[in-house]
Amino acid sequence: MKSLEEKLGYQFQDKSLLENALTHSSYANEHHAGRAQSNERLEFLGDSVLGMVVADYLYRHFPDLPEGDLTRMRASLVCENSLVVVAGVWDLGAYLKLGKGEESCGGRERPSIRADAVEAVIAAVYLDGGIAQARRMIQRFILDNMSQVNQAGRDHKTALQELVQRKSGQVLTYHLIGQSGPDHAKTFQMEVRLNGRPVGSGSGRSKKDAEQAAAAEAMRRLTER
Helix, strand or coil: CHHHHHHHCCCCCCHHHHHHHCECHHHHHHCCCCHHHCCHHHHHHHHHHHHHHHHHHHHHHCCCCCHHHHHHHHHHHHCHHHHHHHHHHHCHHHHCECCHHHHHCCHHHCHHHHHHHHHHHHHHHHHHHCHHHHHHHHHHHHHHHHHHHHCCCCCHHHHHHHHHCCCCCCCEEEEEEEEECCHHHCEEEEEEEECCEEEEEEEECCHHHHHHHHHHHHHHHHHHC
16 A cells, blocks of 8 residues: 555545545455455545535636636546546556456456546545645546646547647657457557557456546656656
8 A cells, every 4th residue: 555655646534435445335345344355435426526626626717718618628537437547547547446257357457447436546635634735636547747738638649649749840650559358348548649659558348438538548658747
């Protein structure tokens, strides 16, 4: 847990909150812990905390934008693809507690599970340290790193294409680098390359979703330089 806390930039006073945030319902059910011990309740709370913080940020920083644009920007910032990128930064999949069935089906790489866990962690930080700590985390890992992608209200692939086209001769290509899980619940891993050089990767339940996640990570890396 200490290594995860270092990645989060937050040290929990109540370690059980972080453990709860990492406990998937499949693990809780197999260990007879009951639904209340899974991270589902924390996910519910974290979704609201995340939405409120993002809405507050957008309202204050974009006073001239109409409600429709603000709604689209918020949706893009809190969508599954964005949260999967955050999960990758934290390497959250390595810390999840999964049931045997979910583990065997590649649950650690499943976007929905990883995204839900990010929301649960946000809720755990909120309960442990208050709204200021939760806001700081959301600012650092979501608003600071992805604002340039979402300010235009467009998808990650479009935003990435516009970013690299600021220089002539730039070529983006997307490549399938892996897939896992049964046919009815496959997870695809895609890599985006700039002039043949890998600049981002991501996973999703479809190749399209995986490409979006890869583009989002590439945007984060390229804009951090």
